[in-house]
Structure formats: structure tokens, C-alpha cells
Amino acid sequence: MSTTDNARVIRGARILGGEPADILVRGGVIAGFDAEAETAARAGTEVIDAHGLFALPGLVDLHTHLREPGREDAETVTSGSKAAAMGGYTAVHAMANTDPVADTAGVVEQVWRLGRDAGYCHVQPVGAVTHNLDGTHLAELGAMADSLADVRVFSDDGKCVSDPLLMRRALEYVKAFGGVVAQHAQEPRLTEHAQMNEGVVSDRLGLTGWPAVAEEAIIARDCLLAEHVGSRLHICHVSTKGSVQILRWAKSRGCDVTAEVTPHHLLLTEELAESYDPIYKVNPPLRTAEDVHALREALAEGTIDCVATDHAPHPVEAKEAEWSNAAMGMLGLETALSVVQHTMVDTGLLDWPALADRMSATPARIGRLPGQGRPLAVGEPANITLYDAGAAREIDPAAMVSKSANTPYGSMTLPGRVVATFLRGVPTVLDGKMQ
Amino acid sequence: MRHLLRAGDLSWDEATLVLDTTRELAQVSDRSVKKLPTLRGRTVVNLFYEDSTRTRTSFELAAKRLSADVINFSAKGSSVSKGEGLKDTALTLQAMGADGVVIRHDSSGAARRLATWIDGSVLNAGDGMHEHPTQALLDAYTMRERLGRLEGLRVAIVGDILHSRVARSNVWLLATLGAEVTLVAPPTLVPVSVSTWPCAVSYDLEAVLPKTDVVMMLRVQAERMQAAFFPTAREYSRRYGLDGDRFALLPDHAIVMHPGPMVRGMEISAEVADSPRSTITEQVANGVSVRMAVLYLLLGGSEPAFGN
Numbered sequence: 036m037s038t039t040d041n042a043r044v045i046r047g048a049r050i051l052g053g054e055p056a057d058i059l060v061r062g063g064v065i066a067g068f069d070a071e072a073e074t075a076a077r078a079g080t081e082v083i084d085a086h087g088l089f090a091l092p093g094l095v096d097l098h099t100h101l102r103e104p105g106r107e108d109a110e111t112v113t114s115g116s117k118a119a120a121m122g123g124y125t126a127v128h129a130m131a132n133t134d135p136v137a138d139t140a141g142v143v144e145q146v147w148r149l150g151r152d153a154g155y156c157h158v159q160p161v162g163a164v165t166h167n168l169d170g171t172h173l174a175e176l177g178a179m180a181d182s183l184a185d186v187r188v189f190s191d192d193g194k195c196v197s198d199p200l201l202m203r204r205a206l207e208y209v210k211a212f213g214g215v216v217a218q219h220a221q222e223p224r225l226t227e228h229a230q231m232n233e234g235v236v237s238d239r240l241g242l243t244g245w246p247a248v249a250e251e252a253i254i255a256r257d258c259l260l261a262e263h264v265g266s267r268l269h270i271c272h273v274s275t276k277g278s279v280q281i282l283r284w285a286k287s288r289g290c291d292v293t294a295e296v297t298p299h300h301l302l303l304t305e306e307l308a309e310s311y312d313p314i315y316k317v318n319p320p321l322r323t324a325e326d327v328h329a330l331r332e333a334l335a336e337g338t339i340d341c342v343a344t345d346h347a348p349h350p351v352e353a354k355e356a357e358w359s360n361a362a363m364g365m366l367g368l369e370t371a372l373s374v375v376q377h378t379m380v381d382t383g384l385l386d387w388p389a390l391a392d393r394m395s396a397t398p399a400r401i402g403r404l405p406g407q408g409r410p411l412a413v414g415e416p417a418n419i420t421l422y423d424a425g426a427a428r429e430i431d432p433a434a435m436v437s438k439s440a441n442t443p444y445g446s447m448t449l450p451g452r453v454v455a456t457f458l459r460g461v462p463t464v465l466d467g468k469m470q
Numbered sequence: 471m472r473h474l475l476r477a478g479d480l481s482w483d484e485a486t487l488v489l490d491t492t493r494e495l496a497q498v499s500d501r502s503v504k505k506l507p508t509l510r511g512r513t514v515v516n517l518f519y520e521d522s523t524r525t526r527t528s529f530e531l532a533a534k535r536l537s538a539d540v541i542n543f544s545a546k547g548s549s550v551s552k553g554e555g556l557k558d559t560a561l562t563l564q565a566m567g568a569d570g571v572v573i574r575h576d577s578s579g580a581a582r583r584l585a586t587w588i589d590g591s592v593l594n595a596g597d598g599m600h601e602h603p604t605q606a607l608l609d610a611y612t613m614r615e616r617l618g619r620l621e622g623l624r625v626a627i628v629g630d631i632l633h634s635r636v637a638r639s640n641v642w643l644l645a646t647l648g649a650e651v652t653l654v655a656p657p658t659l660v661p662v663s664v665s666t667w668p669c670a671v672s673y674d675l676e677a678v679l680p681k682t683d684v685v686m687m688l689r690v691q692a693e694r695m696q697a698a699f700f701p702t703a704r705e706y707s708r709r710y711g712l713d714g715d716r717f718a719l720l721p722d723h724a725i726v727m728h729p730g731p732m733v734r735g736m737e738i739s740a741e742v743a744d745s746p747r748s749t750i751t752e753q754v755a756n757g758v759s760v761r762m763a764v765l766y767l768l769l770g771g772s773e774p775a776f777g778n
Contacts, residue, residue: 141685164624184567230578233662234662234663235663235666237661238661238663238664238667239478239638240578240579240600241578241579241597241598241599241600241601241635241638242578242579242598242600243599244661244662246662276589310582310585311578311579312586313770323706352555355554355555355557356556356557356583357556357575357576357577357579357580357583358578358579358583359576359578359598404478
């Protein structure tokens with residue numbers, strides 16, 4: 036019986052950091068707990084020893100760049116979804132800025148199918164808001180929503196939908212199918228040639244500044260637009276203290292806005308640019324310690340709803356260059372949980388149930404993703420991450436499962452290690468190794 | 471190996487050593503045979519990604535006066551124009567046995583990046599908007615020669631501070647050497663965090679000039695007008711240009727400097743540029759001596775005498 040319906044007993048795992056429990060997984064769902072699990076174990080079901088490990092709902096990423104189609108030298112759907120599994124994720128939202136752009140039903144279905152065939156996690160395509168990310172014509176949002184990929188999140192990520200009228204129309208249009216527009220908030224004129232956060236460090240280094248106001252002005256505008264047309268808005272990778280204040284204000288007015296923060300914006304600051312090493316070059320840029328502090332508080336109180344990685348793989352040559360000629364972006368999937376533990380849990384700002392909310396339940400809800408981000412309860416899909424929070428590991432860029440190595444945490448020691456990831460009951464990672 | 475990547479990294483002792491060495495080496499330029507054997511057998515590469523005949527020639531002359539072998543590697547018409555990246559160019563120069571690389575690049579931090587890839591000394595000859603350390607050293611040398619000291623000297627730097635690597639190098643070097651720097655520019659051409667810099671800021675040139683020993687005019691590109699840094703070139707010139715009337719506000723001993731290339735009629739009038747109190751051609755001559763000093767100190771001994 037255990038081979039045909041993929042039954043396993045996960046023994047002694049602390050669900051959301053609580054008391055040790057035994058979990059019976061069968062037929063892709065959680066079939067029972069302690070007594071049922073014990074019975075199954077006695078009947079010969081495979082037992083996975085999880086004593087000392089936390090069981091978390093499989094993580095969900097709202098913001099992943101898988102690069103396929105177009106830049107398979109940096110990442111593919113398969114390599115990226117492996118990296119996701121390695122990081123404890125059971126679902127990722129694949130951003131639309133591929134080549135060709137994911138702006139038609141055909142492309143989103145291709146990405147969705149590649150993800151399904153790879154089988155390491157659920158790959159949920161994000162559709163582009165505008166045709167070819169041109170910022171001037173709406174893409175066929177309805178066709179993508181109606182496609183097999185069932186797209187609900189639309190984003191021109193990497194580019195801001197800066198035209199206010201087009202943004203208004205997009206927000207209105209997606210109401211027809213329960214969609215959400217995920218905005219990359221970056222006023223283009225204020226960030227022409229921008230290289231890093233504008234302030235003390237950029238001025239000293241002679242790198243063109245990227246002012247906080249360029250992000251904040253768009254967030255304020257779009258919150259007001261979303262409120263006006265009664266639609267749902269999501270803000271990608273919030274990076275400044277001012278953005279947090281605007282979001283807090285917008286939510287208090289009843290605006291239906293959600294927001295994400297990346298792990299790197301919770302940990303790293305602009306001083307890292309002093310090395311001119313583009314491994315720290317990212318969009319939006321690393322900001323100040325004051326911003327980091329505000330972002331952590333906002334994630335704790337819920338003003339920022341969730342963590343999203345903005346996993347952005349680049350080949351070596353794109354980063355081994357002068358700062359201004361190097362690509363923006365950093366890997367995130369394989370280190371996210373460790374960084375969030377380090378910045379939010381070990382600091383006392385979040386407990387484990389709240390972490391699971393920010394990294395699983397809430398992003399799944401924002402993305403309207405069925406069967407993901409569900410509680411670990413009987414009858415729910417068996418998307419489970421087993422995590423050793425007591426471990427510590429030195430991050431080795433060369434050891435990344437991702438096809439790329441552009442992690443900013445190289446040689447840093449971070450807490451925690453993903454031991455196993457189960458996707459609908461099937462282990463994608465076991466004993467810390469890809470299956 | 472050691473490098474000269476930014477003037478701001480130099481200590482008072484190191485900067486003073488360069489200036490003192492410059493003074494000794496300047497005497498070579500006065501001889502009929504302007505050559506020392508110091509760097510015989512050493513190879514210096516001029517790696518220029520931006521067109522700059524003045525700076526490249528100055529470095530080339532400095533290296534040749536010290537008997538080094540000099541290779542000019544310009545981005546145009548080389549492997550760089552075929553798409554080769556800085557790292558591969560660096561590895562090529564390394565393989566050719568370059569002892570020192572003088573780099574001019576339009577990206578801030580390029581010299582620093584280069585230094586991570588090669589064993590030889592890297593000499594920053596201007597990187598983007600970041601720094602141009604030998605320019606600041608030659609400016610400091612010129613001031614010291616003309617006015618006898620740097621400590622307590624009141625220096626006004628006027629013009630496009632925001633985009634200027636010369637301003638950045640000068641602000642930090644002059645602060646290290648004890649001068650009092652005031653930046654003068656329209657607010658649009660001053661960095662937002664300038665209050666954290668070791669200098670004062672003024673938007674009023676005429677108020678600053680009477681209390682100034684050295685006024686350094688920076689080139690202002692008329693194209694900045696397109697990006698709304700100022701309304702018109704004429705308005706810029708009226709408010710921040712150094713003409714005869716403003717020149718008369720300076721104390722009698724004060725000198726006028728310009729790193730070149732000048733735009734006569736924009737930031738400086740012809741009568742001021744050609745005045746005996748203008749040090750503009752002197753700066754060019756001193757540039758060669760300062761670059762000789764830096765090459766000598768970085769490459770001359772078995773261990774570099776300074777730098778990071």
C-alpha cells in the first residue's frame with residue numbers, strides 16, 4: 036500500500052515549532068496525525084525521522100525569475116524549481132520578463148507545462164500587464180487568466196507600469212477574473228541611469244542615485260488608484276521606510292493593497308556597494324540600516340504582508356564587470372528561509388506560525404493559488420517543509436542548486452537548513468539533497 | 471601589490487610623501503636630458519576606455535621619463551571594441567607582464583574592480599564620477615608651490631560637483647591636508663548628502679570669492695542643461711562663471727585653477743584664464759611630475775612606498 040499511494044510517516048516533527056508530532060502523508064494529502072501515523076508505521080509504511088525538525092507548510096514565492104524562455108544560460112524552469120525545492124518552496128510565481136515575454140496564453144502555458152513536467156514545485160506563471168512590457172498597450176490579460184495556467188497575478192516586473200492611465204485600466208480590468216496587479220514601483224524619470232540608493236554612499240562612490248521617492252511616489256499613486264477603482268494592488272519588493280509609511284496609511288484607509296519584501300532587503304545595506312562588487316547590485320537597490328529596520332517592523336506587524344525572494348539568476352559574466360555595466364539582481368530561493376529566520380525569528384520579531392503565514396499562507400492567498408499555503412491539517416495537500424532551525428551553514432555560491440551563483444551571502448554563515456520538502460506528499464528534497 | 475585608487479585613501483603622510491617626491495622629480499623636467507633610469511625594465515600599460523589625450527600623454531611622458539616601457543591600450547580599435555570585458559582585458563595585460571596599469575574608465579569603481587583581477591599596481595586615472603586622484607595630487611602640489619602651504623588654505627571649488635571625479639578627489643585630499651574647502655554650485659549640481667562631506671557649501675559665488683585663496687573652476691557641460699540641471703548655459707555663466715568682475719573680488723594673492731579642458735565663456739572668461747594668476751598650464755606641467763612621483767613610489771622599489 037505504501038508504494039502505490041505514496042504513504043509516509045514523518046515522525047517527531049514540531050509543527051510550526053510546536054510539540055513533536057507524527058504526520059501521516061498518503062495520496063498526496065495529510066491523512067492523519069499521531070495515532071493514524073503510528074498504525075501506518077506498524078503496517079510497514081516508510082518512516083522519516085524528523086525529530087528536532089520543524090514542519091512548516093511548503094513555502095510559496097510570489098516573485099521568482101526562472102529566465103526560461105530566453106535566458107536558459109542563467110536558469111531554466113527545471114533548475115529554478117529545483118532551487119525552490121531546495122529552499123523549502125512548493126510553489127513559485129514565475130515572473131513575466133522572459134524572452135519572449137509571458138504576455139500571451141501560449142507563453143504562460145508553456146512555462147506552466149515546463150513546471151508541471153519538471154515536478155519539483157508548482158510553477159505558477161505571472162502574466163505581463165503590457166504587451167512585450169512596452170508600458171503602453173495592455174496584454175491579453177483575460178486570455179492568460181482563462182488559459183491552462185490560470186494566471187491571476189499580472190506584473191511588468193523589472194519595469195514599472197508608469198503610465199497612470201494604463202495602470203488604472205489594468206487595475207480595473209483584472210477585477211473581472213479576481214486578478215491582482217503586482218507593481219514594480221520605480222518612477223522611470225527619477226531613476227534614469229540609477230545605480231544604487233541615493234545618499235551618502237552613492238554620493239561618495241560617484242554612482243548615480245536611486246532616490247527612495249522614486250519608489251514611494253508610485254506606491255502612493257497606485258494605492259489611490261486601486262482605492263478609486265476598487266481593485267486589488269500588490270507592491271513588489273518594498274525597500275524604503277517611506278514606502279512602509281505610505282502602505283500603513285493606505286491600509287488604514289481601506290485600500291486593498293498587499294506588499295512583499297525580499298530577504299535581501301531585510302538583511303543587507305547599501306554600504307556593501309563600497310566594494311563596487313556588483314554581486315550587491317539589485318533592483319530596487321539595497322538601502323540604509325534605517326530602511327532595513329522599518330521593513331522588519333512592517334513585516335512583523337503585517338503592513339508588509341509577505342516575503343518574496345525576487346530570485347534573479349545571472350550568469351557569471353553579467354556580474355564580473357564594472358558596477359554600472361553589471362546586471363541587477365541576486366539569487367534568493369535557497370537562502371530565503373535562513374535569512375528570514377536570522378532577521379525576523381532570531382530577533383524575536385516573528386514566531387514560527389507568523390513566519391509560515393508570511394512565507395506560505397499569505398503569498399498563496401495573494402496569488403489566489405489553490406492547494407498551496409494551506410495549514411498542516413487532515414485532508415490538506417501534503418506540501419510540507421522540514422527545517423532544522425538549529426543548524427548553521429556557510430553559504431557557498433558554487434554549491435547552489437540554481438544554475439547561477441550570484442548569491443550575495445557567499446561565505447556568510449546563516450542559521451537553519453531545509454532538510455526535506457514534500458510536494459503533494461512526494462519528497463523533492465530529502466536529507467538535504469535533491470530527489 | 472599596491473594601488474592608487476582614490477585620493478581619499480591617502481593619509482597625510484602618504485600624500486605629503488607624494489608631494490615631496492614630486493618636487494624632487496620636477497627638477498628632472500628642467501634638465502636638458504629629462505630622463506631617469508628608475509623604472510628601466512618595468513612595463514606600464516595605459517588602459518584608456520575614455521578618450522583623454524591630455525591625461526594619457528601626461529602618464530605616458532611620466533613613465534617614459536622614468537625609463538619604463540609604455541604600452542598604450544585604448545578601447546577603440548582594440549579587443550574591447552569587439553566586446554571583450556574588463557576582466558578579460560585585465561587578464562590579458564596580466565599575462566603580458568604589466569607591472570602597472572593606468573586606467574581611465576567611464577564607470578565609477580572600474581579601477582577598484584581591475585585591482586581585484588590583476589597582481590600589478592593599478593593607478594586610477596579617472597573612473598566615472600568617482601575619483602581622479604592624480605589630478606587632486608597635482609592640484610595640491612600646484613597650490614603648495616604657489617602659496618607655500620596647504621594647511622588652512624581656503625579653496626573654493628566651483629561648478630558641476632555632482633558629476634565631477636575631480637571634485638571628489640580634491641574634497642577628500644584637501645581635507646586630509648588641512649585645507650578648508652567650499653563647494654560652490656547651483657543646488658542641482660551638488661550631491662544630496664553633501665552635508666556629510668568634509669567641506670562647506672555655498673550657492674553664492676560672489677560671497678565666497680573675497681574669502682578665497684584658491685578658486686578652482688570645473689568644466690560644466692552645456693548638455694547638463696538638457697537634464698534640467700540649469701535653465702540655460704547663459705544663466706549658468708551669469709551666476710557661476712568666473713569673469714573679470716568676479717576675479718576682482720579675490721584677494722590679490724589668490725590663484726585660479728582649472729583641471730581642463732576649459733570652456734571659455736562658460737565657466738571661465740578668456741581674460742581670467744589667461745591671467746598670470748591662472749595656473750592652468752602650470753597644472754599641466756606639474757601633472758607630469760606628480761605622475762612620475764606616483765609611478766616611482768608604486769613601482770620603483772621592491773615594496774611600494776604607499777597606497778592600499
